[in-house]
Amino acid sequence: KQEVTQIPAALSVPEGENLVLNCSFTDSAIYNLQWFRQDPGKGLTSLLLIQSSQREQTSGRLNASLDKSSGRSTLYIAASQPGDSATYLCAVNTDKLIFGTGTRLQVFP
Amino acid sequence: KAGVTQTPRYLIKTRGQQVTLSCSPISGHRSVSWYQQTPGQGLQFLFEYFSETQRNKGNFPGRFSGRQFSNSRSEMNVSTLELGDSALYLCASRGQGGHYEQYFGPGTRLTVT
Numbered sequence: 001k002q003e004v005t006q007i008p009a010a011l012s013v014p015e016g017e018n019l020v021l022n023c024s025f026t027d028s029a030i031y032n033l034q035w036f037r038q039d040p041g042k043g044l045t046s047l048l049l050i051q052s053s054q055r056e057q058t059s060g061r062l063n064a065s066l067d068k069s070s071g072r073s074t075l076y077i078a079a080s081q082p083g084d085s086a087t088y089l090c091a092v093n094t095d096k097l098i099f100g101t102g103t104r105l106q107v108f109p
Numbered sequence: 110k111a112g113v114t115q116t117p118r119y120l121i122k123t124r125g126q127q128v129t130l131s132c133s134p135i136s137g138h139r140s141v142s143w144y145q146q147t148p149g150q151g152l153q154f155l156f157e158y159f160s161e162t163q164r165n166k167g168n169f170p171g172r173f174s175g176r177q178f179s180n181s182r183s184e185m186n187v188s189t190l191e192l193g194d195s196a197l198y199l200c201a202s203r204g205q206g207g208h209y210e211q212y213f214g215p216g217t218r219l220t221v222t
Contacts, residue, residue, distance in 0.1 A: 031208045043115075043199055044213040051208055089152070095165050096142065097201070097211060099152040 002027045004092055006100035013107055019077040021103045023090035028068045031093040035064050035075050038087045038102070047088075048075070080107045111136065113202050113214035121220045127188040130217045134181050134202030140164075141183040142211070143175060146197040155198075158183050159205075187219075195221045 003026045013019060023033070032051045036044040048057045048064040050073065056065045063076040073090055087104045091097040114133045122128050134141050142165075143155040154167040158177035177183045181202075187194055197216045203209040 034211065036213070041197075041218070043113075043215040044201075046210055046212060049210045091152075093208075093211070096154040096157060096167070097144070097152075098154070101151050 002030075002092060002094060002098050004090060004098050004100040006088075006090060006103050008103055009101065010104040011106070013080060013105075015081060015107055015109050017080050017107075019080055019105070021075040021077070021088050021090075021105070023073040023075070023100055025071045025073075025092045025098075027092075027094075028071055029094065030068065033064075033066055033073050034091050034093065034097070035062075035073075036089045036091065038089060040087075044089065077105075080105075082107050082109055113200060113212055115198075115200055115214040115217050117217060118215065119218045119220075121222065122190050123222055124190055124192060126190050127186065128190060128219060130185045130187075130198055130200075130219075132183045132185070132200035132202075132214060134183070134200075135212055138202035138204055138212075139181050140203050140205065140209075141177060141181065142201045142203075143183070143185050144199045144201065145169075146199060146216075147193075147195075152199070155185070190221045192221050195219060 007022045035047040050066040061078040087102045089102045091099045140159045142157040146152045157165040161177045172188045175185045199216045201211040201213045203211045
C-alpha cells in the first residue's frame with residue numbers, strides 16, 4: 001500500500017532563507033509526483049509536476065527533484081517570502097493521487 | 110481558460126439529510142476526481158469519473174456516490190449525512206491519461222450539525 005510522508009510537519013523561517021521540503025513514498029510504481037500549495041480554507045494550487053521519467057522540474061523560485069528508486073522528492077524554495085506562507089502538499093499519482101500530510105510553512109518578515 | 114469550478118462553496122446540513130455537490134472541469138478535460146479533506150484524515154480519494162463512467166473508487170461507504178454528465182460536469186452525492194462527513198470536498202480535473210497534471214477547484218466546505 002502506497003504511503004506518503006512529509007517532513008517537517010511545520011517550519012517557521014525568516015524571510016530570505018532557502019528552504020527544502022521533503023516527501024517520501026513507499027512504492028516507486030508511480031506515473032508522476034505533484035507538489036501543491038494550499039492556503040487556509042482554500043483549494044489546491046499545483047506548483048510543479050514531475051513525471052516518473054524526470055529527475056527535476058523548475059518554476060521560478062521553486063525546484064522539485066524526484067528520485068523514484070529511493071522514493072524521495074524534495075521541493076526547494078529559494079529566497080523565501082512572506083507570501084510563500086502556506087501548507088505544501090506532495091502527492092504521488094498512481095491511478096489516483098495519494099497525498100502526504102503536508103508541511104505548514106510560515107515565513108516571517 | 111477558466112479553472113475548475115465548484116458549487117456551492119459552503120453548505121450547512123443536518124445529520125440524516127443528503128447533499129449534492131457540483132463540479133465543472135476545465136474545458137476539454139474529461140476526467141473528474143473527488144477528494145475529501147479533513148483535519149484528522151487529510152486528503153483522501155473518493156472516486157474518479159471519465160466519460161460518464163466511474164473509473165476508480167476509494168474506500169468510502171456507499172453513502173458517497175457520484176456521476177458525470179456528457180459535458181463532463183460531475184456531481185457528488187452524500188446520503189444520510191453524519192457528523193464525520195463535515196469536510197472540505199475538492200474536485201480535480203485533468204486531461205486524458207494518467208500522467209497528466211491535475212487541477213483542483215476551490216472546494217465545497219460542508220458542515221454537518
